[in-house]
Every structure is written in structure tokens, then in C-alpha cells.
Amino acid sequence: MRLHQSLTAAAGALLLTLALPTSAHAAAGDFLYTASTGQTASLADPQSGICLNLPEATEENPANSPQNFTDATVFLETDCNGDTYTVMNPGKKLDTHTQLRSVIFS
Template sequence: MRLRNAAIAAASAVTLVLAVPGSATASFGEFRYTYRDAGDQRSGRLVGPPSGVCVNLPEASDEEPAYAPGNRTVSTATAFLDFDCAGERSHVLRPGAGAPERLAVRSVIFS
């Protein structure tokens, strides 16, 4: 009887461990950028963005990209002019680095 209870407990523990999803990795810190909203200049930021996943900047549009990115995360950020991290890479920003104000960006991926 004890052996059966131990086997059931062990099987339940294994099932529980396998059912819990793995933790997602995030890049600690903020990725900052500037964008225009109704002609006004505003600041945007991504807080703790995911690593290895392309992130489209929510305020960027086809007509008006975001610009002047600043990488205040612990990861390297690769900024792209196109959405979905498509096209040629725009600029690589090391942790703590900023880019010129004229640098346009619509998406970014962190490594």
C-alpha cells in the first residue's frame, strides 16, 4: 500500500513539473524612444522587453516611425526601420547606449 501511494505521489510530482511552463526571459531595464502624436513629440518606452522576440513599437506607424532610441536594458538591442524586424538592420545598441535623434525605428529585438 505504501509503495503504491509513493508511486502515485511521484507520478503526480512529475506531471506537475511538466505542466508548469518555462519562464520567459526578459531584458531587464527600459528601451526608450521618441515618437510624434498629433504633431507633438512624446516619449515611449518598453519596460522589461522579452529577449529573442521581435517587438513592434506600438506608437510607430507606416507614415511616422519612432526615433532617437536609447537602450537602458542589460541586453543588446537591434533596431529596425521596418516592422517585424524585417529588412536591413537599422542599428545595434549596446546596453546603456543611445542613437542619434535622426535614427528611425519601428521594431526592435533584444539578445
């Protein structure tokens, strides 16, 4: 009976440990893109799970040509909204036809 209680307690502790939220971590790598000014901009080791609106991207002039060296999903709309998005695996580079205003890293 004691073995059964010990195993149950250990399993419960393990489940609690797995269920506790973990702190956000940074995605290792760089994310490059061409800003609406034509200059190359970058995000180094961005925080995972947080949507970032690109400050250089405007409604009239979105950013373009993303180059991803981490895991990212880029969105045409701000706040990582909308139906137009592209999942980018590490090492993927897209051309000037890919426009973006926000990005989220995983």
C-alpha cells in the same frame, strides 16, 4: 566497464539538459524612444528574443531617438525585417536621425 557506462550516461544526460529549450526571459532594463507623437515612450524589462513592433510608430511617422539600457537591435521596418538596423549596446543613445518601427532584445 561500469565506470565507462556511468560516464557515458552522465555525459548523455548533460547533453540532453543543454539541448532542452529554455523558457524566454526578460531583458533587464528600459528601452526609451520618441514616438511619432513626439512623446517619450518606454518598454520596461522587455521579453528577450521576441520582435516588438512599436505601436506609436507608423509607416508615415516612424519612432526615433532610441535610448537603450538593455541589449537591443532596432529596425527601420516592422516585424524586425529589412536591411536597415542598428545594434545597440546597453547605455547607447541615438539621435533623431535614427528612425525605427520595431525592436528585438537579446
